[in-house]
Amino acid sequence: MTGRLIGSFYRRGCKGVGAARLTRATIGDSCGFTLLEVMISLAILSGVIVTVIASLNYHLSILSYDIDLVTATVIGREKVERHAISGLPKTRFGIAGERGEAHERFTWKVETSGTEVPGLVRVETEVKWDETPGVTFVTFSR
Numbered sequence: 001m002t003g004r005l006i007g008s009f010y011r012r013g014c015k016g017v018g019a020a021r022l023t024r025a026t027i028g029d030s031c032g033f034t035l036l037e038v039m040i041s042l043a044i045l046s047g048v049i050v051t052v053i054a055s056l057n058y059h060l061s062i063l064s065y066d067i068d069l070v071t072a073t074v075i076g077r078e079k080v081e082r083h084a085i086s087g088l089p090k091t092r093f094g095i096a097g098e099r100g101e102a103h104e105r106f107t108w109k110v111e112t113s114g115t116e117v118p119g120l121v122r123v124e125t126e127v128k129w130d131e132t133p134g135v136t137f138v139t140f141s142r
Helices: 035-086
Strands: 005-012 020-026 093-094 106-114 123-129 136-142
Touching: 005 123, 035 123, 035 136
Parallel strands: none
Antiparallel strands: 005 020, 093 106, 106 123, 123 136
8 A cells, every 4th residue: 555554543445346345544545535625516516506596586587577578568569459449549547457457567558649740640558567667659540
């Protein structure tokens, strides 16, 4: 064996599968990880785990916003089409959900105004939710 003798104790040999023979422990003749190596690997692993969790949280918040944006767009298009079919409304404010609609967090507002062109009306439909700026649809009609 190489290296100096560490005291007079013995340890189990670690060469081969299932080796159970006793050998003298010497410096430089080890087969396990030191405490420092284990601590460094745990620090690296914890850094990777924290990064993955932060990234996942960020992407879930983006997904939540995108779902709300698509829902607001669908509600706004539905209001624009409803007013295109039934005629132009006067200035109106309402909550999407008061007529049995599923999304009560969303509010909508339809405003009509004249334009510089005679006979052409500007219709602005705005859909908001929570504290976001929302989605605005501007259409022109006769």
